[in-house]
């Protein structure tokens with residue numbers, strides 16, 4: 135990184151329910167000047183830049199160390215902004231937006247010419263989302279432009295659900311972090327591709343397939359329609375991953391697995407569901423949505439303990455755990 139790109143990263147605390155417009159003025163000034171600002175959304179913290187400014191968008195890729203082939207989500211806060219970024223607005227998009235926006239749902243649609251080609255990795259489509267978080271919504275509205283924002287972490291690392299996570303990952307690389315406390319959903323938005331004939335789920339998330347299908351009928355899962363590796367590169371194998379090696383182990387076996395590894399001299403942490411007989415385990419709730427809201431904070435915590443290994447109890451094989459299992463599988467990844 136060039137010396138000119140080094141920043142003293144400032145963290146500004148805001149009331150996440152009613153952020154005052156005047157406290158957002160510095161963030162707005164930076165965004166209008168083509169700089170980067172990290173901000174909370176209801177899913178994870180995003181690293182925002184003006185989506186209509188190629189130079190600003192390139193700064194996102196540089197700060198994250200993200201390959202330019204991996205496109206970004208554009209965040210809007212009103213219908214006028216939406217019409218500036220998409221070239222087509224099919225009925226299915228209108229129905230989903232009506233049901234779930236503002237909220238943790240991203241729609242992939244044909245892009246307009248206004249969106250910088252860096253945002254979409256030169257592709258013909260743009261991923262767009264209208265976030266519900268009050269800070270995100272106010273920031274976009276005051277900036278007056280749509281914001282390109284990936285999760286505010288270095289590429290392939292865990293997504294941030296707290297301002298401290300952003301600072302640990304991107305401190306020195308960005309100017310400002312807006313701290314609105316922990317995010318509520320805790321995992322990244324559901325991504326649905328509406329640019330083709332059939333809606334395709336590209337990334338499971340807080341809005342489930344069942345909820346989508348109630349509104350637009352059949353949604354195809356990505357695995358049954360292989361369209362090539364670059365279609366949604368967030369689907370690369372190792373992603374959302376802690377630095378510590380991770381193992382997914384069935385409920386029946388995980389206490390014994392931890393005992394066995396500890397006997398062999400390893401320093402092992404356990405992430406359990408509902409309850410655990412293992413000393414020192416982090417126990418998350420047995421409700422999938424509550425588990426998701428706390429998952430990344432738990433993984434960040436375990437990752438900071440300098441363990442030799444993290445054992446994670448495998449969640450049940452049912453639909454409501456789909457998004458969590460997706461993230462855990464990627465945390466294990468291929469190394």
Ligand code: TXA
Pocket residue numbers: 175177178179180181204205206207240242254257259260261263283284285286321322323324325336337365366367368369
């Ligand atoms: O919840 C979220 O979605 C968060 C917050 C900040 O909004 N953002 C987020 O962004 O997770 P990111 O960049 O970490 O993940 C975006 C995902 C990636 O898997 C990317 O490949 C996919 O969306 N994506 C973006 N544009 C796309 C496009 N035009 N076609 C297909 N996939 C796209």
Ligand code: MG
Pocket residue numbers: 284285293
């Ligand atoms: Mg990400």
